[in-house]
Amino acid sequence: MSTELATIVGPQAQKSVIQITKATVKKQLLAAEFTEQLDLESKPREFTMQGTEPVHPDLEQAFARLVPHFCLLTEQLEEGPNYWPTEDRDDLPAGFDSYGVTGIIAGAKGGVTLMGFRKLENGKVLNMTAQYVSFTDPSEQFEESDAWRYPHTEALEQLMEHVLDEVEAALRGKCSEVGRQLKMFNQEPEQQATTELPSETIQDDMPVEQPQAKPERQPRAPRKARQVVAEDAA
Secondary structure: OEOOOEEOOOOOOOEEEEEEEEEEEEOOEEEEEEEEEOOOOOOOEEEEEEOOOOOOHHHHHHHHOOHHHHHHHOOOOOOOOOOOOOOOOOOOOHHHOOEEEEEEEEOOOOEEEEEEEEEOOOOOEEEEEOOOEEOOOOOHHHHOOOOOOOOOHHHHHHHHHHHHHHHHHHHOOOOOOOOOOOOOOOOOHHHHHOOOOOHHHOOOOOOOOOOOOOOOOOOOOOOOOOOOOOOOOO
16 A cells, blocks of 8 residues: 655655555554655665654544454454444444554555454453455455455445555654653743843832942042151161
């Protein structure tokens, strides 16, 4: 799965093509494996990135939208009435509270493998990997049987396009502002040392103490020349 030309990951102000092969979000930190091309003619460069800043809530929400598909693909839940979340609400129904999607693996020929977990009643976590879902057109041999065909492939593919967009945005700097360290020492040293009272705090009826003038220094009188008295000779 590749994205359209967009701003390069690095500091260069060019365009690049990113193809994401794997992405996981654990403890609000993104880890990703991807390739990048500076242009369509250049050779792809492989990268492995471990994020250090909390991911944006949009990325977490995109992963959460994959949970109903994950539960069906791992045969944890059965589809029924009110199973799928509606478009007008961001949170999932209560039946999905024990499940979560932590990662995706994008197939080279189009498709995805979902990775996630289930919280057990004893407090432990069961990690699971769903079966691979292909987004390519099925072959004639595959059409003879629907045993391995996922019925919600088209909906999952649309969600994956949004997930990949959010992962790419995270690679290019989109993250949560919560928990980020604020800049320190924003003021200049001269500004920090100067403290001025606002004009509103000075009342008109209060006498303003005028600074006392220092007494003028009187010029010192010239010293009298010493009179040298010669002692009488004995």
